Amino acid sequence: DARVTQTPRHKVTEMGQEVTMRCQPILGHNTVFWYRQTMMQGLELLAYFRNRAPLDDSGMPKDRFSAEMPDATLATLKIQPSEPRDSAVYFCASGLVLGGSSYNEQFFGPGTRLTVL
Amino acid sequence: AQKITQTQPGMFVQEKEAVTLDCTYDTSDQSYGLFWYKQPSSGEMIFLIYQGSYDEQNATEGRYSLNFQKARKSANLVISASQLGDSAMYFCAMREGAGRRALTFGSGTRLQVQP
Numbered sequence: 001d002a003r004v005t006q007t008p009r010h011k012v013t014e015m016g017q018e019v020t021m022r023c024q025p026i027l028g029h030n031t032v033f034w035y036r037q038t039m040m041q042g043l044e045l046l047a048y049f050r051n052r053a054p055l056d057d058s059g060m061p062k063d064r065f066s067a068e069m070p071d072a073t074l075a076t077l078k079i080q081p082s083e084p085r086d087s088a089v090y091f092c093a094s095g096l097v098l099g100g101s102s103y104n105e106q107f108f109g110p111g112t113r114l115t116v117l
Numbered sequence: 118a119q120k121i122t123q124t125q126p127g128m129f130v131q132e133k134e135a136v137t138l139d140c141t142y143d144t145s146d147q148s149y150g151l152f153w154y155k156q157p158s159s160g161e162m163i164f165l166i167y168q169g170s171y172d173e174q175n176a177t178e179g180r181y182s183l184n185f186q187k188a189r190k191s192a193n194l195v196i197s198a199s200q201l202g203d204s205a206m207y208f209c210a211m212r213e214g215a216g217r218r219a220l221t222f223g224s225g226t227r228l229q230v231q232p
Contacts, residue, residue: 031218043208043222056219091162097218106220108154108162 002026004109006092012115018080021112023092024073032075033093033106034060034067043091049075050097082116089113119143121209121223128228130199137184138194138226140209146170150212151192152220153183157205165207168192199230 005024013019025032034046047057052069060067064086066078079086093106122141130136142151153165168176168183176183184193196203206227210220 033219035220035222042224043210045219045221048219050218089160093162095218105152105164105167107164110161113160 002107004092004094004107006090006109006112008112009110010113010115012117013082014117015083016081017116018078019082019086019114019116021077021090021092021114023075023077023094023109025075025092025094026107027073029094029096029107030072031095031097031106032069033091033095034075034077035091035093036088037091037111038088046077046090079114082114084116087114087116119223120213120221121211123209123223123226125226126224128226130196130228130230132201132230132232133198135195135197136199136228138196138207138209138228140192140194140223142190142192142209142211144190144211144213146214148214151183151185152210152212153181153192153194154208154210154222155203155205156208156225157202162208166194196228201230201232204228204230 007022031050033048035043037043046060047067049069069075089111091111092109095106120143149170151168155163166176166178166181166183168185175185180197182195206225208225209223
């Protein structure tokens with residue numbers, strides 16, 4: 001049963017600390033997305049990668065957020081330094097894009113619930 | 118302007134009844150995709166159904182169907198024979214264009230199924 005996995009599932013930290021969230025996409029998927037969900041903003045895209053290359057990170061505060069894919073099986077989202085307003089659920093999703101296919105189901109991981117005190 | 122609009126913050130439905138969740142979208146692209154996701158209280162995002170802009174027939178997946186009205190730019194989700202387990206948040210989302218693959222989500226509708 002192929003699934004997107006995310007670690008940690010919950011994280012409580014203090015303002016100013018570094019936070020790293022990890023995502024393992026479904027094996028064989030070539031596209032990875034990071035979304036953030038808050039009560040105020042809803043679900044919003046932070047960044048996405050195709051074949052490990054960042055295609056869009058315009059939704060990410062560049063001064064404190066960074067996203068990488070060290071290899072095809074791992075995506076990371078890092079916040080340094082963290083702030084209380086970063087408290088949210090962070091979802092990773094993966095998908096497979098083939099050629100000109102317009103279909104792109106995205107499989108979501110369980111999310112990381114981050115609380116910054 | 119909102120790309121995806123879900124005008125119903127909350128909906129109630131009786132068990133075994135059908136319910137329609139509204140979604141309208143805004144795009145100038147000819148090629149786009151529309152998705153519905155379910156988010157139960159556990160927080161996971163569950164894919165329900167997909168409709169491509171060029172698909173001539175409405176998509177169906179079990180008890181879920183998508184009422185796609187292209188001229189009106191609406192993509193309403195219909196759940197037939199509601200079950201208690203259908204109580205959740207439901208999000209409509211859109212992927213625009215052939216090159217951009219990320220989804221833009223609506224604000225969601227909370228559905229509560231009553232026994």
